[in-house]
Amino acid sequence: MSPDRAPVGALFRRFRERLAAEGPDRLGGPGPRTGHGSKVNPGGGTNGSRAAGPETGGPNGTPLSGTGTAAPGSGSPATGTGAGVARTDSGAAEVRLAPHPPRDVEPVERPRRRGRKGGGGEQLTVPPAEFTSYYGRPILKAPVWKWDIAAYLFTGGLAAGSSILAAGGQLTGRPALRRAGRVSSLAAVGASAYFLVNDLGKPSRFHHMLRVAKLTSPMSVGTWILTTFGPAAGLAAVAEAAPWLPERGLLGLGRRLLPPVGHAAGLVAAVTAPALATYTGVLLADTAVPSWHEAYPELPTIFAGSALASGAGVGLLAAPPAQAGPARRLAVAGAALELWGSHRVENRLGLLSEPYATGTAGRLLRAGRALTAAGVAGALVGRRSRAVSALSGGALLAAAVCTRFGIFHGGVASAKDPRYTVVPQRERADRRVAAGD
Template identity: 80%
Template sequence: MSPDRPVGALFRRFRERLAAERTAVANRTGGEPGSPTARGVGRADSGSRATGTGAGVGRTDAGARDAGLTPHPPRDAAPTVGRRRGGKGGRGGEQLTVPPAEFTSYYGRPVLKPPVWKWDIAAYLFTGGLAAGSSLLAAGGQLTGRPALRRAGRATSLAAVSASAYFLINDLGRPSRFHHMLRVAKLTSPMSVGTWILSAFGPAAGIAAVAEVAPRLPPHGVLGPVRRLLPPTGHAAGLVAAVTAPALATYTGVLLADTAVPSWHEAYPELPVIFAGSALASGAGVGLLAAPPGQAGPARRLAVAGAALELWGAHRVENRLGLLSEPYAAGTPGRLLRAGRALTAAGVAGAWLGRRSRLLSAASGGALLAASVCTRFGIFHGGVASARDPKYTVVPQRERADRGA
């Protein structure tokens, strides 16, 4: 082989070692490198493991010791360094001769394809929770005889669910796709279940809101029977909307956790809790804005319950997930979630301190609504950030593999 021809690093080191061993033996025996004497031809050496009979430097332990080199380890001896891969209980398999490769992306591209959802889906997360919380507020006002809460909750619920339908259809691209999703009901698909929940909730919320215009209809004539039938029908529809509201508030959290996005998928126990708390807090904000302080008692209690769930879930997401908590604490998601916590705390404090102040109560309601927006958008952007960085995909996978080994 020509010396100028490029060879592998391992073969190059073998040639260099072989040349050094031949030179050492030649010096010891007085022969020329490469001569029969240097190669050990005609000399006996007990302990040779090779087919030759001479010292065979590099072939026998004796020749290696004479040359001042480290003897070869026995072929049946287990390696003393390195880690072996494969085999039951760590025995056998292939010995690792190189350190584990560092994670990287393929030509600068992420390992996962980031979600194609845009801001309209983040807005859909908020309006869906707002519709659910407002329907619960309206049901509370209906059952406790607080008409201001009932009217505000029903009107907001209809407006929010209409906005949700718009954002969802806008993301799907064509209205017919929403209709096509109603052809099947797949319980294992959060999107399919959510479509049916939205289809059941929307008409009920609409009937309950329309029932609020019954007192403005003429008592006689063609619209007289409609005026008499709308209130009881609206009460029943309002209760139906309130029954389906918890599913509407939480299914979006299940939908996000069902994806392969690392920081969403790993937070599957907390996301439905966060979204439920955010929905309750936003509904309470509507009540504090629209109802006088004397009728806002249920809204204040709803605000406390929603804030407790939302703050607990957000704390868990930002501290339990280890590396996957980083996207929720840095950059835009971190700023949004911190603002959401501050606004939630301020809204709850103002709701209870302003029980006799309409202005402070309304300000607290606005803070709770803003907190819900920040929380939903923060969770959304945190998941998108975790999908763009390959670190959040590769490192947790290696940790799980190491724990399994």
């Protein structure tokens, strides 16, 4: 510290003495406060002015600083006039300010925005946005599958239903029904392999899919189901040619071995058939296509019923009425499942049921229901008529085609329109918000 400078304590004491002698205004200070009102000078003056009298405000000339009370006429915010008057309602009105709210009134809460549970926020000031897409383009990319996949859905179900029909004929001693089911199953599974490879583009891609087995992937599981079902159905169908082989030699050995091997293979195919009939429904529901994804409980049921009905149609077409009893029962069971599932997807899904009721899909599904009902009625009525049974079988097969193609076109239509993607998502979000509140 420089020797010619006074200590800080001495400087502070001199400042206090000068402040007490001359007052705060002489030193450029703001003046003493009186209570919670405006700053006043002694003698009733307001801030920024000097009173003519001595700097005392009390009746005995006592200083006002530190008293915590306002002198009469000192310009308090409630009743006075002066610089602090802007804090009163009348003064605020004069200078065009909002009135000061009373101290004893609770502030009004703003309405909170509905959002997360326990969260705040201000009220929305813009209307809810309408569903739209960027330049009118679809939000989802529509499936690239063509008609061959819809045909694959039908032939896979036909192969499954025919193998179940063949097993029923085998176990009940109806050779005509067994033979028709086995041959139809082999033809249908061969067509399914063609349609699938045609969609994949290269036969080697089907082989590449067998490199892994992933239980969480319907496509991988379906590939292995088809790989297991195909050879079993083929071996059972080949066994039907055993009576045409010679009785002696190597071919004679095949004639004796094929029937029992064919029986075992037919049962293996029948056991695998339900998985083959329903996995395609799971495959469609596992996609992001709105009307397929939302119908995940019904699609396997519809495909199972359609498979049974198509298999029954084969039996009614190929077997004589005396041996077609299992086919008629299969037709009734399949029609019940198919009609129930179709009714559900057209009424349970709300907005997402619309693609199944309009356009190409709606026409196909309505035709499928009508053909199914006609086929079942003909199967029950024409028990002794081969012609009526054949017509009923043809109606059931046509109904299966319409049902599979209708489900396919309904899903594709829902993927092309952004409304079927955005609106259900917002409805689910609103339900979650309502449940959280």
